[in-house]
Amino acid sequence: MAKDYYCPICKGQLRVKNSILLSAKSEQNEKGLIFLNSEIGDYSITTHPTFKVHEGQEYTFFCPICHATLNREENPQLVKIFLKDGDEEFEVYFSSLAGEKCTYKISDKSIEQIGPDANHYKQYFDVPEEDKKYL
Numbered sequence: 001m002a003k004d005y006y007c008p009i010c011k012g013q014l015r016v017k018n019s020i021l022l023s024a025k026s027e028q029n030e031k032g033l034i035f036l037n038s039e040i041g042d043y044s045i046t047t048h049p050t051f052k053v054h055e056g057q058e059y060t061f062f063c064p065i066c067h068a069t070l071n072r073e074e075n076p077q078l079v080k081i082f083l084k085d086g087d088e089e090f091e092v093y094f095s096s097l098a099g100e101k102c103t104y105k106i107s108d109k110s111i112e113q114i115g116p117d118a119n120h121y122k123q124y125f126d127v128p129e130e131d132k133k134y135l
């Protein structure tokens, strides 16, 4: 079954084919659309050639439908969207820093950390001891 990613604010569907479509802005106010691979753990992105994503720079992400900011207010280095996978619902967080590879997939039952940089924000999620097997 297809995984559906949607905006936490307007619930608009963000997945188009195999990509998650978001609008993004760099610290230098460069703006564009970004296609993120919808496969968790695959960090390839696609943009128009005129919108270059600079490694190590922080980006602000927006819902392309309602334009809400998706970076967390309490920690702008994390971006939050929702995932519906069959009957299961998750919060999915990823880093707003270009090139930083970490994803957190969270339901009321489990916290899953994915990616080589996943330890960077693990204190933010306060991973319970019994879920350490996912690290």
Ligand SMILES: [Zn+2]
Binding pocket: 007, 008, 009, 010, 011, 012, 063, 064, 065, 066, 067, 068
């Ligand atoms: Zn939205």
